[in-house]
Amino acid sequence: MSTEANVAASEIALHPAADDPEALLAVNGLKKHFAIRQGLLIRREVGAVKAVDGVSFSLRAGETMGLVGESGCGKSTTGRVVTKLLDPTAGAIIFEGKDISGYSRAEMLPLRSEIQVIFQDPYSSLNPRHTIGTIVGAPFRIQKTVKEKGIKAEVQTLMERVGLNPEHYNRYPHEFSGGQRQRIGIARAIALRPKLIVCDEPVSALDVSIQAQVVNLLEDLQNEFNIAYIFVAHDLSVVRHISDRVAVMYLGQMMEFTDRDTLYSKPLHPYTHALMSAVPVPDPAKETRRDRILLVGDLPSPSNPPPGCVFHTRCPKFRERLSDSERERCQTESPALELKAPGHFAQCHFPEVRADIANAQDAGIGAGAVESVVSPGGVSTDLPR
Amino acid sequence: MTMPAGELEAVVASADSGDADANTATVEGRSLFQIAWRRIRSSKVAMISLGVLVFLLLIAIFAPVLTAIEGQDPTTFHNTRDVIDSGSVSFEPGLPLPGFKLPSSTHWLGVEPQTGRDIFARIVYGARVSLTIAFLATLMSVVIGTTLGAMAAYFGGVVDTVISRFMDLLLAFPQLLFLLTLTPILQARLGHTFLGKGSTLPIASLIFILGFFGWPYLARIVRGQVLSLREREFVEAARAMGASPRRIIFKEIIPNVAAVVLVYATLTIPANITxxxxxxxxxxxxxxxxxxxxxxxxxxxxxxxxxxxxWFMLVPGLALLITVLSFNLLGDAVRDALDPRAGRS
Known part of the structure; x- marks a missing residue:
């Protein structure tokens, strides 16, 4: 690991969301519970799906935070709450020093141009009845930042910027491929020059070859306009490529949060170990030799999370390598997201560095796409960007 | 790490070349309705019924011209003895004549029994009345049904409950009975204040009543569609841009139910005519x-x-039959044309 990464990591304050004076966005103890109601006439609340249950992180301008985790862990919900598409149950969302968690639609209106979203499904995120001109021009019309006469020129500039033919202004979404549609979604998101974009699995629905283009486009736009991204994904390789910091989520809680290089070289949390070992290695020899950590059992219901550490029911370390007294601690006492190493937060009673797992992972989004150096022993050195 | 720029361009270009006309100077997209129109044009039945309906519409619009050409009007009484040149039987003036009163050059479709009013004139003016009532009543139920159905689904909660229960209430009425009793009451009590006087009163009250009782059917369909549409990401995208609920409902959601509404409307017009x-x-x-x-x-x-x-019954009966049949056939064709599962033309 380079010392440079460690220095950068130590700049993250003690608590992941504690007052970083430079933070563009700080999220503190964010919770989103969906009520479960029962009853025919009087619908009483009988429980709650704890989709997001205490998530904290911070993000600086122009940075990218990767948000990873398996399906149903609450990463997309986190993104939607941060953009206020959903109202949080508890917690603070501090954007440029103001807590926007309780803002109404009217109060959010001026902030809508600062926080934007790119969606996962390029087929569902574009209105099939609108032309591309209408779709990409909608932000200008809603926010009234550009006069009606100037919209077409603005939209065509944007289309050109994201690699679309501006002459396709009058076309409908169904006439485009998935990758082109995602570019339309990106053009719409950057139209108002936002400071933060929540990318909700923007490349998950795309072919691998197209993924690389879209990721590169996002990076170029970030450099050009100094946009911060929250990059929700389940593909660890993509996240590794694009992120400055990475947060790992499980069952609505944050398991690990640190800078990218630290996470991928020295993951601390057993869940992160399992996630990383699930990524296939693009080297058949290595792929067959390596040990994979398999998670057994089903994801517990977020409406009834396990007591203690939420991960203990599926934790391989809990199952195989802990003493009974240690296990009892996992079952009864829920760990806090604590600083376990400089700039490295983990929510685990018994974190450990497992470099062997990290080293096996040098898959990028396509082997050729990542400029990683793999030494003969299978130990990776640093990743220059 | 970046992908070589050349490779990126190549993939973009290859994605483009899938469309043959991608690189032509003027690129116009084809909307769903343009595609549907091409399909309707290729269907003989649809084009014939559309032709009949356009013809009918022209008849209704130019009713005064047509009757002027014939030289008759729909309200003048004629002595039936003068009209029918039949020396074989003797009639009392004013009584209906037996047998068919076949068309003649002065009365193209013959005359009514008893009053001797010109049937052709009454048919073309009747087309005006029938079509006006059917179109306006349908328009009314489409506007109310689409708006309330979309609102119920989009807002949910109390709004949905109130609108849906009101729809249930309207649907639970025995409609024909209700129409029969309500129409005279409406005309007698409220008509003069709200719905105009003279001959427009019964027409206006029919439009109002048919329109008012017609919307819950459409509202239910629209509500179901919007329930699924509002979960789509483009609605979230609009919200993320700060769009108001009104903008989202009318600009983002309703264009997507337009196909359903159009099919419903083309099938409601004949129902309202009948x-x-x-x-x-x-x-x-x-x-x-x-x-x-x-x-x-x-x-x-x-x-x-x-x-x-x-004959007197046959003429309006046939007019009704042809009109309703044409509308229904056209409605079916529109539905087929807008069906995304049907093969592309």
């Missing part, structure tokens, strides 16, 4: 001397005229 005819036939709709097809049918059955003079 409903108007039924009400007029039953004596609570359009009243003499205003002609409508249902009112003509009503007159043909009063005093059992149709036994002596089937």
């Amino acid at each position: 409903a108007e005819a039924a009400l007029s036939f039953l004596g609570v709709g359009v009243r003499d001397p205003t002609p409508s097809w249902g009112q003509m049918l009503n007159q043909s059955q009063s005093n059992n005229f149709y036994q002596l003079d089937p």
Whole structure:
């Protein structure tokens, strides 16, 4: 690991969301519970799906935070709450020093141009009845930042910027491929020059070859306009490529949060170990030799999370390598997201560095796409960007 | 790490070349309705019924011109003895003539029994009345049904409960009975204040009643569609841009239910034509001397005229049949054309 990464990591304050004076966005103890109601006439609340249950992180301008985790862990919900598409149950969302968690639609209106979203499904995120001109021009019309006469020129500039033919202004979404549609979604998101974009699995629905283009486009736009991204994904390789910091989520809680290089070289949390070992290695020899950590059992219901550490029911370390007294601690006492190493937060009673797992992972989004150096022993050195 | 720029361009270009006309100077997208129109044009049945309906519409619009050409009008009484040149039987003036009164050069479709009014003039003016009532009543139920259905689904909660229960209430009424009793009441009590006077009153009240009782059917369909549409990401995208609920409902969601609404409307127009005819036939709709097809049918059955003079019943009956059939066939064609599962033309 380079010392440079460690220095950068130590700049993250003690608590992941504690007052970083430079933070563009700080999220503190964010919770989103969906009520479960029962009853025919009087619908009483009988429980709650704890989709997001205490998530904290911070993000600086122009940075990218990767948000990873398996399906149903609450990463997309986190993104939607941060953009206020959903109202949080508890917690603070501090954007440029103001807590926007309780803002109404009217109060959010001026902030809508600062926080934007790119969606996962390029087929569902574009209105099939609108032309591309209408779709990409909608932000200008809603926010009234550009006069009606100037919209077409603005939209065509944007289309050109994201690699679309501006002459396709009058076309409908169904006439485009998935990758082109995602570019339309990106053009719409950057139209108002936002400071933060929540990318909700923007490349998950795309072919691998197209993924690389879209990721590169996002990076170029970030450099050009100094946009911060929250990059929700389940593909660890993509996240590794694009992120400055990475947060790992499980069952609505944050398991690990640190800078990218630290996470991928020295993951601390057993869940992160399992996630990383699930990524296939693009080297058949290595792929067959390596040990994979398999998670057994089903994801517990977020409406009834396990007591203690939420991960203990599926934790391989809990199952195989802990003493009974240690296990009892996992079952009864829920760990806090604590600083376990400089700039490295983990929510685990018994974190450990497992470099062997990290080293096996040098898959990028396509082997050729990542400029990683793999030494003969299978130990990776640093990743220059 | 970046992908080589050349490779990126190549993939973009190859994605483009899938469309043959991608690189032509003027690129116009084809909307769903443009695609549907191409399909309708390729269907013979649809084009014939559309032709019939356009013809009918022209007849209704140019009714005064047509009757002027014929030299008749729909309300003048004629002595039936003068009209029918028949020396074989002797008639009392004013009584219906037995047998068919076949068209003649002065009365293109013959005359009514008893009054001797010109049937052709009454049919073309009746087309005006019937079509006006059917179109406006349909328009009314489409506007109310789409708006309330979309609102119920989009807002959910209390709004949904109130609108849905009100729809259930309307649907639970025995409609024909209700129309029969409500129409005269409406005309007698409220008509003069709200719905105009004279001959427009029964027409306006029919539009109001048919329109008002027609919307819950459409509202239910729209509500179901919007329930799934509002979960789509483009709605979230609009919200993320700060769009108001009104903008989202009318600009983002309703264009997506337009196909369903259009199909429903083309099938509701004939239903409203028949409903108007039924009400007029039953004596609570359009009243003499205003002609409508249902009112003509009503007159043909009063005093059992149709036994002596089937022609008088046949003409408005056929007009009704052709119109309703054309609308229904066109409605089916529109539905097929807008169906995304059907093969692309």
